[in-house]
Each structure stands twice: as structure tokens, then as C-alpha cells.
Amino acid sequence: MTSLQPALPDHIKKLSDDDVHRLIAESRTKLGSQCVILGHHYQRDEVIRHADHTGDSLKLARIARDLPGTPNIIFCGVHFMAETADILTSPQQQVSLPDLEAGCEMADMAETWDVDAAWHEALAAGAGKIVPVTYINSKASLKAFVGDHGGTICTSGNAREVIDWALVRGEHLFFFPDQHLGRNICKAMGFNPDTDMLLWDPKKPLGGHTPEKIRNTRIWLWQGHCPVHALFTLHQIKKLRVEKPAVKIIVHPECSMEVADAADLSGSTEQIIKAIEASPSGTIWAVGTEKHLVERLAQNNPDKEILSLNPYTCLCGTMNRITARHLAWVLDDLVQGRPLRNQITVDEKTSLSSRVALDRMFNLH
Ligand code: SF4
Structure with a gap:
């Protein structure tokens, strides 16, 4: 290559x-x-x-x-x-x-030609007004697609506000490329992951769904994810809670729903930093995000015990x-x-x- x-x-x-x-x-x-x-x-x-x-x-x-x-x-x-x-x-x-x-491996999971094909398939299936939102972790061509189709960008820090904006403007939210961020935020807003959301698999016709399901589902989540945040698991949380009962667990919303639900807090990188800095001395934190940030948090907060939720390396290669x-x-x-x-x-x-x-x-x- x-x-x-x-x-x-x-x-x-x-x-x-x-x-x-x-x-x-x-x-x-x-x-x-x-x-x-x-x-x-x-x-x-x-x-x-x-x-x-x-x-x-x-x-x-x-x-x-x-x-x-x-x-x-x-x-x-x-x-x-x-x-x-x-x-x-x-x-x-x-x-x-x-x-x-x-x-960015996540950004590569939403190619704009696949998104464009999905968009036209959904319209042909009789979907109502679609508002696209892409996470900022996406290619410029996808940001342009979203701009051309009445949508906008979100980050992990403002996703709730942006999704709120999109949902009042259309019958369907099409969220790219991170299924976990979309699912976690929409669930926190009160939507049911089983009935209000569907996962759009770009390799299958109509994302793997029937036209009726497409028409009747409010939130469509593109099948993308961050391979770094996929390495945090529910098992790690359960194990840590036994080993360190006082631990507070904070994870990035790019983690899976089961991990975000089991954590004490979920937030963007900046929100994770602020929460840890504001916590009292002696707090024990397990953090579910990229290794370099977790190590730096430990160095900068020597009065707290800070460890990675995953004991093995979780770095963005x-x-x-x-x-x-x-x-x-x-x-x-x-x-x-x-x-x-x-x-x-x-x-x-x-x-x-x-x-x-x-x-x-x-x-x-
Ligand atoms: S951590 Fe994940 S989302 Fe962030 S740049 Fe690396 S692959 Fe992309």
C-alpha cells in the first residue's frame, strides 16, 4: 500500500x-x-x-x-x-x-456516497422530512452533505441541544457516523432505543429495514463507532465496582449504551476533565476514554486516584x-x-x- x-x-x-x-x-x-x-x-x-x-x-x-x-x-x-x-x-x-x-476510523465508516444512497433509498421508501446531523468526527464531504440538506454538526458536548434542534425541524433524525453517541444522547432525552431508534447498516438495502419500519421510526442511527471507545465493557465496570467500591466511573458517550448506562457519569472530553478537576481530593475515578488523556488527568490531579476503566491500552492509534x-x-x-x-x-x-x-x-x- x-x-x-x-x-x-x-x-x-x-x-x-x-x-x-x-x-x-x-x-x-x-x-x-x-x-x-x-x-x-x-x-x-x-x-x-x-x-x-x-x-x-x-x-x-x-x-x-x-x-x-x-x-x-x-x-x-x-x-x-x-x-x-x-x-x-x-x-x-x-x-x-x-x-x-x-x-479517524470512525469518520471512515460514513462515506458520503453511502450516505447519499441511503438518503435516496429512505425517500423512495416514503419517509417524511429528514434532518441530517453529523458528529464533528466526520469527513468534510459528509459535513457538506449535511449542510446542503438542511442539517448541522454536533460534538459530544452539545449533541443534546443539536438533536433537539433537528427533531423539531423534521419527522426523522438521520445521525452520522457514531451510533453510540446518537443512541446515548437520544435515550437520555427520553427516546426508547428499541422502538424510537433504528440502526442503519449501509451494507444492506434500506439499512436492513422494511419501508414501514423506516417510515415509522423517528431516529435513524448510522452504523459507525469508535474502535477506541468500543474497548470499554460492562464487565470492566462490574469488576471494578467489586474491587474498588468507592470508585466513580466516568465515560465518553462514544462508549456503548450498556457502558454509559452503568457508569456514574458520561460526558465529552472537556466535561470529563472538568468533573475530575472539580471533585474532592481522594476521589477514585475510572475513566472510559483515550489513554493519553487518562494518563494526563492522573498526572495533573495527584490528589486523586485516576485509572483507565480498561486496564489494557486504549489509545487512538x-x-x-x-x-x-x-x-x-x-x-x-x-x-x-x-x-x-x-x-x-x-x-x-x-x-x-x-x-x-x-x-x-x-x-x-
Ligand atoms: S478516538 Fe475514535 S473517534 Fe477519536 S479520532 Fe480516534 S478513532 Fe476517531
Whole structure:
């Protein structure tokens, strides 16, 4: 298979770890306001220590939108996040993803041509007005589809408000690509997962349902999921409650419904951080989200016991591709006067339609 990512050059490969960090720091000083580094919470520590801003995808998207004077944005995250930053910034700004193979498996589960085919099948089956909503963890082309069809974007932090918005505007909500986020939030809003929701399997005609079922079901959930959050289980929760009866369990809503239901709390990455920081000293937390964030929470809250709900590694393998060496390489190129490496550019038509969908979300706040 051909790699999207060019190999790191020898002069970067040969540096010691200390020299890599020194090169990043020196390059940052030389570049000043010419660049900003955004770091997602799931990034490695060796990368996050150099970030000017850290956050989840919504927070970083907002920061990118509000940086009109910064020509170079280096997005240490995954592909859809860099796309979102490109959509939200001006044509004079460029966005780089330090490793082009840092994708998102969940986003890849909802290809826009499959969504388009499903949409037309549903209409042919006699469905009423459909309002599409996509989680921000999706490709720019799907965001554009949603924008063109009267829908919007949500994040794990605002999904309830966005779904509420969609449900008053249509007879059906079509939610992409994360079935678990959609199911967990709709259930918390009072909908019955068995009777009010269906799971749309893109490999089957009509998602695997009869036309009658499609017409009579309010919420359609696309069959996508996050492989990282799928690794948390009900068994782990039951075991931990026996071993540590005082434990408080907090999980991301990308976890399955049985896990979210059995946890004490469920929330977005930013909500998890706030809940743990606000808890009294001595609290024992088991956290159901990506490993780097859980380890950082443990480091930053030494007065609490913080562990991963899954005792084995649950890391986002694609997010983890970006290393300090990639960052050093991108910055060094800029210092040498070369164009920004690994630019992520969304075409104008896709960008305009995606922007419509994103602005609908921003206008809800
Ligand atoms: S943690 Fe899951 S949803 Fe997030 S970037 Fe990785 S694969 Fe995608």
C-alpha cells in the first residue's frame, strides 16, 4: 500500500530526543506569530507539551476560527480536525497535519456516497422530512452533505441541544457516523432505543429495514463507532465496582449504551476533565476514554486516584502517529522558508457547504 506520509528526512531522524525538543522550541521562537500549534487531548505528551492550545475537537475548531492573523496552523490531531480548521479559516491561512496518515476510523465508516444512497433509498421508501446531523468526527464531504440538506454538526458536548434542534425541524433524525453517541444522547432525552431508534447498516438495502419500519421510526442511527471507545465493557465496570467500591466511573458517550448506562457519569472530553478537576481530593475515578488523556488527568490531579476503566491500552492509534519529530520537521521547514508541509485543503464547494452546517451549530450557542 502506498503511504500518504513522506518519510521523515535523515536530519530529523538522527536527532536525539532532547535535540528534537530543542529544535521545536527554537523554531517556535523564530516563527513567532507566524504559526500556532493546536493539540488534541489524545495526543502524545511529547507533542502536547509544545501546543499553544489544547482541547477537544470543538474547542480547537473554535480557536482555529478565531485566529485570523495566524498564517500557519499546525493541527496535532486527526484528518477531520485539520479539515474543519481549514473550512473555518480564511484562504490566506494554511493548515498542516504533521502526519497525513493520522485519520479517524470512525469518520471512515460514513462515506458520503453511502450516505447519499441511503438518503435516496429512505425517500423512495416514503419517509417524511429528514434532518441530517453529523458528529464533528466526520469527513468534510459528509459535513457538506449535511449542510446542503438542511442539517448541522454536533460534538459530544452539545449533541443534546443539536438533536433537539433537528427533531423539531423534521419527522426523522438521520445521525452520522457514531451510533453510540446518537443512541446515548437520544435515550437520555427520553427516546426508547428499541422502538424510537433504528440502526442503519449501509451494507444492506434500506439499512436492513422494511419501508414501514423506516417510515415509522423517528431516529435513524448510522452504523459507525469508535474502535477506541468500543474497548470499554460492562464487565470492566462490574469488576471494578467489586474491587474498588468507592470508585466513580466516568465515560465518553462514544462508549456503548450498556457502558454509559452503568457508569456514574458520561460526558465529552472537556466535561470529563472538568468533573475530575472539580471533585474532592481522594476521589477514585475510572475513566472510559483515550489513554493519553487518562494518563494526563492522573498526572495533573495527584490528589486523586485516576485509572483507565480498561486496564489494557486504549489509545487512538491514528492520533498517536504524530510524534515530536513530525512537529519538528514541519516547523523546521517553515523556518527554512519552505511552504507549510502536509497542508490539508478542502475544496471551495465542500468548504462552503460544510461552513453552512458548522455555522448552524455555532449559532445554537
Ligand atoms: S478516538 Fe475514535 S473517534 Fe477519536 S479520532 Fe480516534 S478513532 Fe476517531
